[in-house]
Amino acid sequence: MDGNEPPDPPDIQLPPNIQLSPTSASGFSYTPVLTAPLSHFNAVENLTRKRPISDEGTTKEIPNKQKRQNEYRLKYTETDIRPFLVHVSRLERDPSSGTTLHPIKFGQFLERMRFSGILRDGVKRVGRNKVSIEFSSGENANNFITSPSVIEHGYAASIPKYNITRMGVVRDIPTDWSLDEIIENLKVPSGIGKIIKARRINKKNMVNGSPEWQPTQSVILTFDGQVLPTRIYCCYTALKVEVYKYPTVQCFNCCRFGHTKMQCRSQPRCFKCSQNHSGDSCSVSEGDSYCIFCSGSHFSTYKKCPEFIRQTEIKCVMAEKNIPYEEAAKSFPASYKSYADISKSSPSPSYLNPSKSVTHPTTSYKKTVFSKPKSRPILTPGYDKQAHQSILKEFNIPQSENGYVLQTDSTSSYDNTDTITELVINLLVN
Structure with missing residues (x-):
């Protein structure tokens, strides 16, 4: 065989729709006909090699979650307004660091790397493995997202979709x-x-x-x-x-909201009797049912349940104000209470302790303290009450002859303003 000529094709059994064509660089290349399945082409490629190609050398299919993330922009623009939020999560969870991303420990990382523009209360927890950072400007947020130290320490930063x-x-x-x-x-x-x-x-x-x-x-x-x-x-x-208002999605496996039965990873919970089994195999009727959320006599998937109505209102606020679920849920208190809260607020039934009767005390358990009344003040010697009363009884107001308060001669005329003024001044002086 001449060294300038390509080698002979390998002696293998090929599918009828696949042919081998020589090339100038690498001997033979495989040209599949369009009607040939892709599995046949992969089989031929593996047969002509001593070792199968590793996954590192092939082009992997991009996951759906990453495809959805690539559809949105990765930076803030000059036209965007506050708040400038960035969500951070771990790329690979370190067993020594736990399964959650603690906001305070992540804040230590931010101080150590000296990132600028972070608000004083900007770091908040938004999930078990996710925290939110609020920056004072879009430029500071973009610098954090593109910083190589974020990826080097195992973190992934992105802008939340509801914000852009x-x-x-x-x-x-x-x-x-x-x-x-x-x-x-x-x-x-x-x-x-x-x-x-x-x-x-x-x-x-x-x-x-x-x-x-x-x-x-x-x-x-x-x-x-x-x-x-x-x-x-x-x-x-x-x-x-x-x-667009987000739909209220409820799981028929665990009865929680936010996902469907096909995506559920929790233990089953019956939506008919609230026990730890699947609701499809439960024979409890709707009249004997028990709601997990409001303890009512209806299924947990009832559309008029207070919790279902609450979830619908939360989704409406999320769409109108463009805020996350955690922030919108703060405006609507939960329609159900935990067992600890119920046991604290409700008294114990009487049948649990029938021998003792409940009696209400009529007197206060606190001791009543009486204070002495204050004594009357002692009058000073300069004031004689009896003399003062006798003076008031003996004094008689003289009757005015002309009907005026100021006692003057009957011949004096009060039409003169100057005369009245002089009388008033003399009265005040004397």
Whole structure:
């Protein structure tokens, strides 16, 4: 075999839809026909190598969570307004550091690295493995996100989506349009961020006992920026944009809110009798049911349960004010109490101790203290009460002849102002 010629193809059994074609650099390359499955192509590649290719040398598929995160921008812009929030979580949990990210320990890391622009009360816990940092400006937040020391110490920083995006619902969109066609045909007004993604709302219909999803003309749009437009334009038509309110999702496995049964990782909890088993296999009727949240005689998945109504109101506040769930939930107290709270507030039943009767005391257990009355003040010798009373009894006010208070001659005229003034002055002086 000549050294300038390519080597002979390997003696292997190839699928009928795959052919080998020589190349000038590496002997043979594999050119699969479009109709060949991808699994056949991977099988041939492994057969022609002594060792299979490791995962490090191949292009891995990007996870869905990372794909969703890449759709949003990673920095604040000059048009963004406060608050400038950044969420931080651990990339790899260190067993020695525990399973939670403590805000005070993370604050020590921030002081040690001397990051600037952090508010005095800016670090808060927003989850077991996540903290929130509030900066005084968008530039300081961007410097923290792009800092290499954050990744070197095993942290991942990102801007929360609710702080830089707005979600709205647009109706009357043709059902035969794809999501790419929707984004391409919709035009936003000036001063509004671009449309990041679109999602069509599907309607669930039961056909022969099986669910089928039918597309509707309503589409959920995600806009970049902190302003939600009142309307957008599509093919010379104005479309009204309404605020998108997050749905109230409840798990039928653990009865908690925020996820579905397919995503649940908790122990089962019956939504009929609140015991530790699945609700699908429970035979308790609705009349004998017991709600986990409000202790009422209905299923825990009842739409008119106080806790379900509370969760719906929280989602409305989240959509209107663009705040996270933890902050919105502070405005609505929980509709249920823990066992410790109930035992403190409610008295013990009488059947637990029937031998003793409850008696209420009629007297106070505190000792009553009486103080002596104060003595009357002693009058000074300069004041004689009896002499004063006798003077008042003997004194008689003389009657005025002319009807005036000032006693003067009957011939004097009081029409003169100067005369009256002199009399008043003499009275005051004397």
